[in-house]
Amino acid sequence: MIELSALRKVYPSADGPVVALDGIDLSVGRGVVHGIVGRSGAGKSTLIRCLTGLEQPTSGTVTVDGVTLTGLSEKQLRTARRNMGMVFQHVNLLDSRTVAANVAYPLEVAGVPRDRRRARVAELLDLVGLGHRGSAYPAQLSGGQKQRIGIARALATEPAVLLCDEPTSALDGETTRQILGLVRDLRDRLGITVVVITHEPSVVREVCDEVTLLEHGRVVQSGPLTDVVTATGSPLSRALVPVPDLPPDAGRHLVEVTYATDDVATRDAFAAVASLGDDVEVVSATVEPLAGRRVGRLLLDAPRGGTDDVVARLRTAGMDPVVTGRDGVGADVVGTGTEGVA
Amino acid sequence: MDGFWSELTSNRVITQMLPEATVETLQMVGLSALVTLVVGLPLGLLLRSVAPDGLTPNRTTSAVLGVVVNVLRALPFIILAVALIPLTRALVGTSLGWEAAVVPLSIGTIPFFARLVETAVRDVAPGKVEAARVMGSSTAKVVSQVLVREALPSIVSAFTVTVISLIGFSAMVGAIGAGGLGFLAISYGYQRFDATVLYTSVVVIVVLVTLVQVVGDAVARRLDHR
Numbered sequence: 001m002i003e004l005s006a007l008r009k010v011y012p013s014a015d016g017p018v019v020a021l022d023g024i025d026l027s028v029g030r031g032v033v034h035g036i037v038g039r040s041g042a043g044k045s046t047l048i049r050c051l052t053g054l055e056q057p058t059s060g061t062v063t064v065d066g067v068t069l070t071g072l073s074e075k076q077l078r079t080a081r082r083n084m085g086m087v088f089q090h091v092n093l094l095d096s097r098t099v100a101a102n103v104a105y106p107l108e109v110a111g112v113p114r115d116r117r118r119a120r121v122a123e124l125l126d127l128v129g130l131g132h133r134g135s136a137y138p139a140q141l142s143g144g145q146k147q148r149i150g151i152a153r154a155l156a157t158e159p160a161v162l163l164c165d166e167p168t169s170a171l172d173g174e175t176t177r178q179i180l181g182l183v184r185d186l187r188d189r190l191g192i193t194v195v196v197i198t199h200e201p202s203v204v205r206e207v208c209d210e211v212t213l214l215e216h217g218r219v220v221q222s223g224p225l226t227d228v229v230t231a232t233g234s235p236l237s238r239a240l241v242p243v244p245d246l247p248p249d250a251g252r253h254l255v256e257v258t259y260a261t262d263d264v265a266t267r268d269a270f271a272a273v274a275s276l277g278d279d280v281e282v283v284s285a286t287v288e289p290l291a292g293r294r295v296g297r298l299l300l301d302a303p304r305g306g307t308d309d310v311v312a313r314l315r316t317a318g319m320d321p322v323v324t325g326r327d328g329v330g331a332d333v334v335g336t337g338t339e340g341v342a
Numbered sequence: 343m344d345g346f347w348s349e350l351t352s353n354r355v356i357t358q359m360l361p362e363a364t365v366e367t368l369q370m371v372g373l374s375a376l377v378t379l380v381v382g383l384p385l386g387l388l389l390r391s392v393a394p395d396g397l398t399p400n401r402t403t404s405a406v407l408g409v410v411v412n413v414l415r416a417l418p419f420i421i422l423a424v425a426l427i428p429l430t431r432a433l434v435g436t437s438l439g440w441e442a443a444v445v446p447l448s449i450g451t452i453p454f455f456a457r458l459v460e461t462a463v464r465d466v467a468p469g470k471v472e473a474a475r476v477m478g479s480s481t482a483k484v485v486s487q488v489l490v491r492e493a494l495p496s497i498v499s500a501f502t503v504t505v506i507s508l509i510g511f512s513a514m515v516g517a518i519g520a521g522g523l524g525f526l527a528i529s530y531g532y533q534r535f536d537a538t539v540l541y542t543s544v545v546v547i548v549v550l551v552t553l554v555q556v557v558g559d560a561v562a563r564r565l566d567h568r
Contacts, residue, residue, distance in 0.1 A: 052476050054472070054475060054476065078478040078479070078480065079478065081475075081476055081477065081478040082477075082478050084476070086473070086476045086477075088469060088472075088473060090467070090469050092467065092469040092470045092472065092473035093470075094470060094487075094488065094491065094492060095492060095567050095568045096491045096492050096494060096565070096567055097491075105474070105477060105487070106477040106478065109474075109477055109478050109479050109483060110478065137567040138567075139567055139568055153477075157477075157478075
């Protein structure tokens with residue numbers, strides 16, 4: 001559905017060129033919810049702007065639903081954009097229009113006749129559970145309701161792709177869960193392909209099937225959620241399966257292991273750890289529901305020089321441990337704080 | 343009070359000239375306001391569009407328009423009005439009367455209104471423009487449906503301020519032959535020491551200004567759904 005190939009974007013600046021995207025290859029299949037995470041300035045926003053054609057890449061190609069966006073004229077791009085819906089962090093509804101007129105806007109742009117517009121708007125408002133608020137103005141809605149309207153508007157032209165740029169970063173926890181539930185539900189019902197840009201690990205955990213980590217404009221890690229989180233020691237497994245803080249007296253030579261409970265039962269994992277003897281301490285651990293399974297992550301403090309032995313013995317138990325320093329275990333690769341669109 | 347009312351109803355300048363002067367003021371302000379709206383609104387939108395962060399940035403146009411607007415705004419209005427007499431004669435055929443006054447009045451307020459429109463439109467959140475563009479809007483659609491529509495309450499307020507300053511300017515051009523309430527107040531009230539004429543003209547002007555403000559505020563409030 002979405003194909004990015006060798007995508008590069010370089011911005012000129014006073015201090016020389018800034019490379020925002022440095023050779024991105026990415027493929028997102030139909031009906032998949034794909035998360036794109038990374039710190040501020042990793043290139044997430046540039047990537048989504050290239051997907052919408054608002055930004056022309058310096059080199060490489062962007063193909064959405066069989067249409068290659070690179071090299072299209074402005075007019076062709078405008079038509080191509082009707083096959084994409086976009087949801088923004090700050091929603092960006094027009095305050096001067098009622099809720100129904102906001103949802104109707106993309107249909108007006110697409111030249112849909114008035115009576116068909118009205119029917120479609122009613123359908124869309126029902127779809128997001130706000131069928132009764134059509135005549136309200138955006139200022140009269142709560143943040144969560146506004147974002148529902150933003151989603152209804154994005155779906156108006158029946159796009160094949162829904163792009164979400166930090167869709168829940170301005171919302172509270174419960175509203176976030178509702179909005180993400182709606183996105184997942186829409187994917188299931190409409191078979192739409194969704195790209196979610198986020199800095200919140202919880203968004204990836206709740207809604208994504210696949211995830212890509214960007215850093216300095218490059219793909220650091222990418223794949224199905226279940227694969228990336230069980231890749232022990234990988235940046236995404238650390239970000240998505242966080243463990244409680246280590247005690248201050250934890251040693252500097254730690255063994256880290258991440259496993260899915262349908263591969264290794266937690267009971268067996270703990271038994272394997274217990275068999276390592278009294279010298280090995282579990283300094284932090286968690287078992288979290290993720291991507292329809294449960295994922296465990298353990299950090300063991302092994303005695304000096306004993307890490308290789310611990311690794312070997314856990315491997316026999318079917319796990320894939322790595323030796324790590326204590327600095328890396330909580331690696332914050334996703335970053336914190338909210339980001340704007342630009 | 344009786345003396346004032348009898349003076350008001352017996353003063354021939356007031357009974358015979360004030361109604362006509364009021365109509366003249368309304369005509370010159372009305373027509374100038376219309377011209378200002380028709381020329382100033384697009385000019386303000388153009389100023390915003392060609393700005394470096396506008397929809398269609400154009401450094402040269404931006405610089406040239408900026409200089410023209412600033413120069414026109416920097417000139418004190420009364421000097422501009424006198425300097426424009428030759429142009430007024432060329433356009434209207436005379437430099438006297440309310441029709442002639444429309445030329446300096448419009449030229450004096452267009453840059454002022456255009457700047458206010460530019461500011462109003464600049465306050466529209468960039469995210470709304472971005473959203474409209476992602477939804478496939480053409481530049482014309484972004485300007486009409488997003489920039490103008492979202493800024494409309496501010497544009498109405500800007501137009502209210504503009505019309506009020508036009509009423510003030512119209513009194514000034516009255517002094518150089520345009521007629522209207524300004525002319526009446528200066529030549530009959532001030533120069534002939536007729537305080538009743540002077541203050542009655544002032545009261546009518548104050549009433550006009552108040553009406554414009556009240557109507558403008560009501561319209562802006564009605565349009566504002568933020």
